[in-house]
Amino acid sequence: MSNERQDLYPGYDVLAKRDTPSWNEQTREVIDARLALDPEGHSFFTDAEWATLKALVDRIVPQPASRTAPIPVAAMVDEKMRGPGDGFRIASLPPMGEAWRRGLAALAAEAEERHGRRFHEIGTAEQDAIVRDAKEGRGKEAAWAGLPPKEFFSHRVVPDVVKSYYAHPTAWNEIGWGGPASPRGYVRMDFNRRDPWEAAEAKPGQEEKARRENRRVGR
Amino acid sequence: MSDAETTIRATGGRAPDVFRLGGWVPMREYREADEVDFAIVGTGGGGGTLACRLAEAGFSVVAFDAGAYWRPLEDFASDEHHQSKLYWTDERISDGENPIQLGSNNSGKSVGGSTVHFAMVSLRFRPEWFKSRTLLGYGADWPLDWREMWGYYGEVENALKIAGPVSYPWGPKRPRYPYRAHxxxxxxxxLARGCDAQGYRWTETPLATVSAPRGESPPCVYRGFCTLGCSTNAKQSALVTWLPRALAAGAEIRDLAMVGRIETNEAGRATGVQYHRDGRWRFQKARNVVVAGYAIETPRLLLMSATTRFPDGLGNSSGLVGKYLTVQGNQAVWGQCEDEIRSYKGPPSLAVTEHFNYHDEGKDFHGGYCWMSQGPxxxxxxxxxAGDRGLWGEALVxxxxxxxxxxxxxxxxxxxxQERNTVTLADETDRYGLPIARVTYSWCDNDKRMNRHALDQMRMSLAGAGATELWEQENDTCHLNGTARMGSDPATSVVDSDCRSWDIPNLWVCDGSVFPTVGGVNPSLTIQAIACRTADRIAALAKRGDLERRSVLTGS
Structure with missing residues (x-):
């Protein structure tokens, strides 16, 4: 299979199931609130941190330029900073919010040192190089100032950014997940079986069939 | 939407009816000045089960939980993100050579504890594990006899109407499971294809979610959100099984009640618990205190309750409170199938093989393991x-x-x-001003050899099933046990076979903390079986007048 993003579940929109027996009232309430999140809303991060964060999340979970309403990943991370944490932290990292502030400052400092510009102003290839170095633990000590880049990446960036992205219905459409399922649940459990309220995968040459089936998941 | 996290629900003579929207059931209440027979800290698989069985035996019981009292039908969304509200999200610090991830699958902050979001896997120990030092040459012997435990396993399986196979492939004979397998x-x-290719037996996993109607519980509808809380009540958690029984038998449950200290008197006996509820600290008098907060909060509370008489914490003359923290390996092998799998449907672990729990030949390590199918x-x-395979960017999406x-x-x-794996108190404090837990974990060489063996076996199995592009997830762990181990010698254990402190005769521990070894299966069934046994032992001790006075030190 391809290692690029594809339109594997053409026409599938998990939100079409919103008013079906797969979604109960409390689920509608929770997802509605998520969809109503202001993509530019941030009250934890400063404007400078926000610019770096937005550029960073675009490299971790890139979204197609054609997407009219991108998943507001940065706003979801900002929201997380204002809620309960994960229930633990690795001893080498400071608490959640402080780790993020120092990590974003370190990325900005790396960009400044390497390119004389701010992280969100440099090219994506340059951004990727900085991210890759951080992930491999090769951050420059002057920039990271005692924050371990590898741990920052694996214990802060990954859980906060990746899990935010895959908490959003638009991401569920992309991977063909059935989404909320209460109270209806599922019936067809075996190999290659699909309930009519699940996403249909486009087999080569059968894209239109999948599109037709996906149009019916909300009925 | 739900006020359960901010508003005390179990009060005013009633507790939530977990089976009805907005419903209530009557609840007996005790005054703080009443010296109740048992104050129980924690309402999960250990504390919830014990609260039920002690109340049914006629004891006065108040059970405390730091978490919310949910009504699953109205409070649980079908959403992975939102339902993290079931986890213990207060800060803890994790270190050691192999720091363990906390706060999600291995934690719970709810009335009903982590059984509200557990994967429902309900397996018995291999009998030899209760005497692994003597019979298998590693770990420590339990002061319990497997034949007695076999009876309590049966009681719990029936109480939860476990859905499982007619005949179980491994171990001594057991009755068929109460409900049909899923x-x-x-x-x-x-999983089955892979085991067939290897010549290993497999079976449908015995699960604590009903496969047919049971009282107010409908059969499982295969939503697949089990580890995020069951919104239909098919799951047989402590919240919908032991606790309704406990209430009906006259127990009181206090939700949003964080116990911060066990008080002891000059005679060295527990007198009750200090707990924070409704904005202030309160004190409940009790003749006995049971700690059932699981293997981090239990030692934390015992250590935080230190006095001049007990400067190292309560029940800690052995020095072992908070030591021997023992988790279980949770490594995985993942791959790709041409077939559509859609593993999100149904309970996450519907099939299991316990082959390497019962077959020791060819192992270059001590201990056993099972493996199960998955549905992340x-x-x-x-x-x-992203975290384990290292993918990000376009490769990740x-x-x-x-x-x-x-x-x-x-x-x-x-x-x-291992004694070096510990729960200790950090300098940092939480919102109650209590020291937070520091959790230290390192694998030993045996753990590493077992990891390698299990990864190799699962890789062969997945390949045998026809999966391709296999990769290994090397770092995950699950379950928490061992920080107040039971034993037959006060010098090398914290509690005796009745889960009773060697040092303080009216202090008890009833959760996974008492496990001297962990076996190669999920611990919840064993935790509940021990709770049932402890309740019977307490009733027997009370009958002969030994409850408040340890007349004979058993085993010494």
Whole structure:
């Protein structure tokens, strides 16, 4: 299979199931609130941190330029900073919010040192190089100032950014997940079986069939 | 939407009816000045079960939980992100050579504890594990006899109407499971194919979610959100099984009640608990105190309750409170199938093989393990691909698109008890001003050899089932046990076989903390079986007048 993003579940929109027996009232309430999140809303991060964060999340979970309403990943991370944490932290990292502030400052400092510009102003290839170095633990000590880049990446960036992205219905459409399922649940459990309220995968040459089936998941 | 996290629900002579929207059931209440027979800290698999059985035996019981009292039908969304509200999200610090991830699968902050979001896997110990030092040459012997435990396993399986196979492939004979096994999903069929290719037996996993109606519980509808809380009440958690029984028998449950200290008097006996509820600290008098907060909060509370008489914490003359923390390996092998798997449907672990729990030949390590089929939801799966496989950017989003074809096997393996793996108190404090827990974990060479063996076996199995592009998730662990171990010698254990402190005769521990070894299966069934046994032992001790006075030190 391809290692690029594809339109594997053409026409599938998990939100079409919103008013079906797969979604109960409390689920509608929770997802509605998520969809109503202001993509530019941030009250934890400063404007400078926000610019770096937005550029960073675009490299971790890139979204197609054609997407009219991108998943507001940065706003979801900002929201997380204002809620309960994960229930633990690795001893080498400071608490959640402080780790993020120092990590974003370190990325900005790396960009400044390497390119004389701010992280969100440099090219994506340059951004990727900085991210890759951080992930491999090769951050420059002057920039990271005692924050371990590898741990920052694996214990802060990954859980906060990746899990935010895959908490959003638009991401569920992309991977063909059935989404909320209460109270209806599922019936067809075996190999290659699909309930009519699940996403249909486009087999080569059968894209239109999948599109037709996906149009019916909300009925 | 739900006020359960901010508003005390169990008060005013009533507690939530977990089976009805907005419903209530009557609840007996005790005054704080009443010296109740038992104050129980924690309402999960240990404390909830014990609260039920002690109340049914006629004791006065008040059970405390730091978490909310949910009504699953109205409070649980079908959403992975939102339902993290079931976890213990207060800060803890994790270190050691192999720091363990906390706060999600191995934690719970709810009335009902982590059984509200557990994966429902309900397996018995291999009998030899209760005497692993003597019979198998590793770990420590339990002061319990497997034949007695076999009876209590049966009691719990019946109380939870476990859905499982007619005949179980491993171990001594046991009765058939009360309810029929669940239908296997494709991920479970991959496990079966792999085992068939290797010549190992497999079976439908015995699960604590009903496969037919049971009282107010409808049969499981295969939503697949089990580890995020069951919104239909098919899951037989402590919240919907033991606790309604406890209330009916006259127990009181206090939700949003964080116990911060066990008080002791000059005679060295527990007198009750200090707890924070409704904005202030309060004190409940009790003749006996039971700690059932699981293997981090239990030692934390015992250590925080130190006095001049007990400067190292309560029940700690052995020095072992908070030591021998023992988790289980949770490594996985993942791969791709041409078939659509869609492992998100149904309970996550519908098939299991316990082959390497019961077959020791050829092992270059002590201990055993089982492996099970898996059904990660998108947030968990994204975190796994990014965190464990190291994917990010376009490679991550592309791999995530193969979600419906991804399949995996995950182990639950028996790590060795090591004194150096600990729960201690950090300098940092929480919102109550209490010191937070520091959790220190390192694998020993035996753990590493077992990890390697299990990964190799699961890799062969998945390949045998026809999966390709296999990769290993090396770092995950699950379950928490061992920080107040039971034993037959006060010098080398914290509690006796009755879960009673050697040092303080009216202090008890009843949760996974008492495990001297962990075996290669999920611990919840054993925790509940021990709670049932402890209740029977307490009733027997009370009958002969030994409850408040230890007349004979058993085993010494």
């Amino acid at each position: 239908e296997m999903n494709a991920a479970a069929r991959v 939801l998108p947030m968990l799966w994204g975190g796994t691909l 592309a791999e995530m698109q193969r979600y419906n074809h991804s399949v995996g096997l995950k182990v639950v393996s028996e790590y060795m008890p």
